[in-house]
Amino acid sequence: MxxxxxxxxxxxxxxxxxxxxxxxxxxxxxxxxxxxxxxxxxxxxxxxxxxxxxxxxxxxxxxxxxxxxxxxxxxxxxxxxxxxxxxTPWIWRIQPDLSLQAHTCQAAEVREALVDEQGRLYLATDIGVGLVHTMDVPLAAEAVESGRWPLQEVLASDLPTRFGxxxxxxxxxxxxxxxxxxx
Incomplete structure (x- = not known):
């Protein structure tokens, strides 16, 4: 602050x-x-x-x-x-090296990758959960396909309760x- x-x-x-x-x-x-x-x-x-x-x-x-x-x-x-x-509270921008940067420019580390019923990708990180920016879905797909970020299915409506x-x-x-x- x-x-x-x-x-x-x-x-x-x-x-x-x-x-x-x-x-x-x-x-x-x-x-x-x-x-x-x-x-x-x-x-x-x-x-x-x-x-x-x-x-x-x-x-x-x-x-x-x-x-x-x-x-x-x-x-x-x-x-x-x-x-x-x-x-979500965070919107993730994925860098070419697959590191994350929030819409606030804060760095974060991926803990979980989640996909909802509409195919939207979320990343739970050390600072909270966020939606992957639509422009970065191709980079995220590389991480998912390589096994770096294994996907878990989730209902979008469950995210607020699950992540507080x-x-x-x-x-x-x-x-x-x-x-x-x-x-």
């Missing part, structure tokens, strides 16, 4: 969390979701505006992490901006709010 973010947290410790305003798609791209976008539907059907500013994207990547409930967020100064996930993440913190927040338990 950036030092400036830590300082803001210390200075303003009680800033309310933000839900629904940021999304991560299945290709590792960030989207800003205003009120109208959110009203049009969940992230998978109503993404919003693609973020293209390199320094903003790098700032988000450096300050991206999960809370104890498996909700992924971007720590924006004193405010947590929870992220709507189209697929929440695809839609906003949906969880709405449910908790209706029960009187939002923070």
């Amino acid at each position: 950036d030092d400036i973010v830590k300082q803001a947290l210390a200075k303003w410790p009680n800033v309310p969390d933000c839900y629904g305003w940021l999304g991560l798609d299945a290709r590792g791209r960030w989207y800003l979701r205003d009120d109208a976008t959110q009203a049009a539907g969940p992230f998978a059907q109503s993404k919003g505006q693609l973020l293209e500013h390199d320094k903003l994207i790098a700032f988000i990547a450096r300050n991206y992490e999960a809370d104890a409930q498996g909700q992924w967020f971007f720590q924006n100064g004193p405010q947590r901006v929870y992220v709507e996930l189209e697929a 993440y929440m695809a839609s913190p906003q949906a969880g927040w709405v449910a908790r709010s209706c029960e009187g338990g939002a923070r």
